[in-house]
Amino acid sequence: MDKANEHRSGFVALIGRPNVGKSTLLNYLVGQKVAIMSPKPQTTRNKISGIYTDPQKQIVFVDTPGLHHPENKLDDFMDKSSLSTLNEVDVIFFLVEPKTAGKREAYVTDLLSKVKAPVFLIINKIDKVHPDTLLPVIQSYKQLGHFAEYVPISATQGNNVNELLTTLTTYLPKGPQFYDQDQITDRPEYFVVAELIREQILNLTNQEVPHAAAVVVENMSQHLKGGKLQIEATIYVERTGQKGIIIGKGGQMLKQIGIASRLQIETLLGEKINLKLWVKVQKNWRTDTFFLKSIGYNIKDLS
Secondary structure (H helix, E strand, O other), X not given: OOHHHHOEEEEEEEEEXXXXXXXXXXXXXXXXXXXXXXXXXXXXXXOEEEEEEEOOEEEXXXXXXXXXXXXXXXXXXXXXXXXXXXXXXXXXXEEEOOOOXXXXXXXXXXXXXXXXXXXXXXEOOHHHOOXXXXXXXXXXXXXXXXXXXXXXXXXXXXXXXXXXXXXXXXXXXXXXXXXXXXXXXXXXXXXXXXXXXXXXXXXXXOOOOHHHOEEEEEEEEEOOOOOOEEEEEEEXXXXXXXXXXXXXXXHHHHHHHHHHHHHHHHHHHOOOEEEEEXXXXXXXXXXXXXXXXXXXOOOOOOO
16 A cells, blocks of 8 residues: 555644643643643643654644633633534544543533544543542433543653554554645734734733633734844733733843743744733723634624
């Protein structure tokens, strides 16, 4: 058989409740950070794809916002974004923590029973529990419904991830590469840069501030004299008090966010940059459909 005909390619959705490790797994699979990570839930707001390529296969992993009960238009968009992915992929990874299934897991399992694509139950964070605890977890999910595969992994340490890839390959259709060999995400650089800045806001601020912040990259251009890439970005918040927190006393918090962001962005782009950040108040932006569309959320099906 011609080797070209043996090549496999496909799309895999990463689904699960907030903070189960979807972004961590995505970054591990592609070997570089393309999705931001934070201990705070609801870190991912928009679908982002990571691309895994080797000589035998190319897999496009689609990271989605964690499923949760919507409280505003942004939350509603995030849930619809996650669910819309289910009918567009070849395989679904349902990521869970190593705990017996509860009501919310039963709800997601019921949603998944309505899709045609095979669903893998991925039990993440196994490095944090004793192996003997995994069998009851698997049994609790078997009582909820049928899964094509049950795979325990550690996305942080890589335990069993290679085995997961091997199993996944057998479920993928034969097909060509969709993206270049060295491409690791389908998102433009400015999107990933904005996400890396938002990650530092999540990590460095508390209470309502992290989730009330949106980041928009206004400009990325090469500076002819200094040779460094110039990046200008605006951080939007909902209230004046939140703006004060992000700027900090004497501008120290904004400076800290900028330094931490610059290091992450330089690692991503492989070059030195100059980063300028501004903070603006956009009242109640998370419930403003027009503003959400203007900063890149595809919410055409929201009123």
